């Protein structure tokens with residue numbers, strides 16, 4: 001380990017992924033954006049050496065021998081981003097995928113086979129759920145859905161056919177927290193790889209591998225980018241699992257553009273400071289919402305009134321800016337529409353993690369299997385998912401008050 005190995009995350013995020021090339025007597029801070037399909041080698045011996053990329057992970061012989069590295073496996077631009085994410089997650093390897101969803105499906109592709117079973121939380125990110133419902137059964141892979149709050153009882157859901165444990169905590173939209181160390185330990189006992197969609201927390205706020213999970217998955221589209229202008233997925237893992245993932249990845253042909261990699265790399269440098277602002281603004285809005293008479297409940301894992309807050313306090317070191325609140329249940333869809341249309345700063349749209357604040361209403365009773373809308377909440381009102389951007393929280397609060405003022409008087 002270099003001297004830099006002891007530095008804190010913020011420092012490493014600025015130091016890693018630098019490929020100094022000396023030109024004109026100086027060096028650009030950022031690695032160049034390298035566009036490449038063909039990579040040419042000066043002689044036979046060099047070409048042979050680079051037919052197996054050195055990633056610090058032992059790789060099966062047949063792959064290493066057959067693949068000659070070219071643009072699809074990345075350029076220095078990609079390797080710089082891989083290095084930063086890998087270092088942040090304390091992993092051996094990091095894969096870059098063209099979207100968060102592609103990172104999710106690569107995990108299923110790598111570890112499942114016909115006759116197998118995967119364990120997936122009921123509250124999983126919706127496109128992930130659709131993949132499980134529509135694609136996996138066609139491949140002869142069954143899905144064992146589980147309550148994200150099941151904890152160590154998940155043990156009884158494993159079978160000899162179990163091939164992958166998927167975790168997402170907090171749950172999508174409803175923010176239930178899982179006892180991740182308990183779930184990951186159960187997967188280890190059953191010799192089943194585990195993966196967590198850790199997009200909400202980033203590796204800065206939840207250290208997935210240190211909590212026993214094998215694969216730390218991120219939609220880099222969100223906080224890593226920070227600009228709402230690219231799509232990216234990342235998978236960080238160690239040892240044999242990392243080698244299996246990379247081998248499956250190289251057989252699939254998914255690549256990320258060097259421009260997107262460079263933008264995400266730039267995003268990573270400022271991740272800690274952006275996250276702190278999203279987090280502070282999020283807490284501020286959540287606090288004011290909780291005191292508002294038209295709000296039924298605020299659902300924010302970092303607040304003491306969240307039913308799973310003890311897990312948050314134990315495992316997480318921060319919260320970011322994504323949370324939800326439910327409106328008083330007497331408001332119908334027309335009222336929700338009036339609320340949304342009165343907003344001037346909050347914009348409506350999926351995907352989050354950029355500088356803009358977002359608000360999206362959901363009628364969860366229509367979207368979720370009953371079991372997933374956990375009885376703990378017992379909420380009846382429309383759920384408003386809030387992403388607190390980088391604007392001043394006072395301005396954002398004034399905007400939400402415009403929304404409340406537009407609700408029909410009943």
Ligand SMILES: *Cc1c(COP(=O)(O)O)cnc(C)c1O
Nearest residue numbers: 099100101125199219221231232
């Ligand atoms: C957005 C998101 C994804 C998917 O990312 P894309 O890059 O849009 O495919 C996956 N998981 C979570 C939790 C997300 O928020």
